[in-house]
Amino acid sequence: xxxxHRHLGVISYREDDVITFPLGLLGFxxxxxxxxxxxxxxxxxxxxxxxxxxxxxxxxxxxKRFCPDYNPNITKRDLSELSAENPQSLQMYSIVTILQxxxxxxxxxxxxxxxxxxxxxGKQLVLLDDRYSTKHRILNG
Amino acid sequence: xxxxxxxxxxxxxxxxxxxIKIVDIHGKQIRVGIEAPTxxxxxxxxxxxxxxxxxxxxxxAANNHASLAELKKLIASDEKAAPASSTPVGSNSxx
Numbered sequence: 204x205x206x207x208h209r210h211l212g213v214i215s216y217r218e219d220d221v222i223t224f225p226l227g228l229l230g231f232x233x234x235x236x237x238x239x240x241x242x243x244x245x246x247x248x249x250x251x252x253x254x255x256x257x258x259x260x261x262x263x264x265x266x267k268r269f270c271p272d273y274n275p276n277i278t279k280r281d282l283s284e285l286s287a288e289n290p291q292s293l294q295m296y297s298i299v300t301i302l303q304x305x306x307x308x309x310x311x312x313x314x315x316x317x318x319x320x321x322x323x324x325g326k327q328l329v330l331l332d333d334r335y336s337t338k339h340r341i342l343n344g
Numbered sequence: 345x346x347x348x349x350x351x352x353x354x355x356x357x358x359x360x361x362x363x364i365k366i367v368d369i370h371g372k373q374i375r376v377g378i379e380a381p382t383x384x385x386x387x388x389x390x391x392x393x394x395x396x397x398x399x400x401x402x403x404x405a406a407n408n409h410a411s412l413a414e415l416k417k418l419i420a421s422d423e424k425a426a427p428a429s430s431t432p433v434g435s436n437s438x439x
Contacts, residue, residue: 209407210407210409225383226383226385228399229387229392229395229396229399230395230396230397230399230400230403231399231400231403246416247416247419247420248412248415248416259403260403260406261399261402261403261406262402262406262412264419268419268423269422284382298398298399298402299402299415300398300401300402300405301402301405301406301408301411301412301415302405302408302411303408303411304411305411305412305414305415305418306418308411308415311395311398311399311402313391313394313395313398314395314398314399327395327399329385329387329391329392329395331388331391337394337395337397337398338398341415341419342415342418342419342422343422
């Protein structure tokens, strides 16, 4: 199967590459199936592309790259929704908002994306934690 | 918007399987209990709004490929200057 993306080009995938977000993403609740895609193995950005709406995609970054102490609370309910036994079995990403000026790009630390790769389930957490903001500057200076 | 007046202990039923109950009233704060099936998410409004708006901004901004290319370069040079410990990002690479 293929997705034709305006900028990312043709993305070939198998059904078992698809990650399902049973609750979708806030603001996009209808779209529940995504692919994770890297343009290059060394690329820090991971693309989360909607299978059902190829114009919909989000750039993701590993939050530990720019916030090494990032430690959001993952609840038992979160783990159960993700069919995970412990937080270590999950991959965590932040959605990046890119601005005209790349130096001002921000990451949403209040709404991390958690993925259980083995079971191909994902969820966007909604954190109540005051320490983290929706607009965390990625770059220093 | 449907506006209903409820007293302490009274409920509101939405559809077949969502129940809202006024659990406690204390000064200006009202404790609201919510029963909903697991496939329905329940969020505090202002937090939902913040994250929802940021998701929309990010999806919109994702078209900005020139800036994204620039960001990747900046991340690479930022990390050369002050390497942080990074967890490996495993994902499928597709051409």
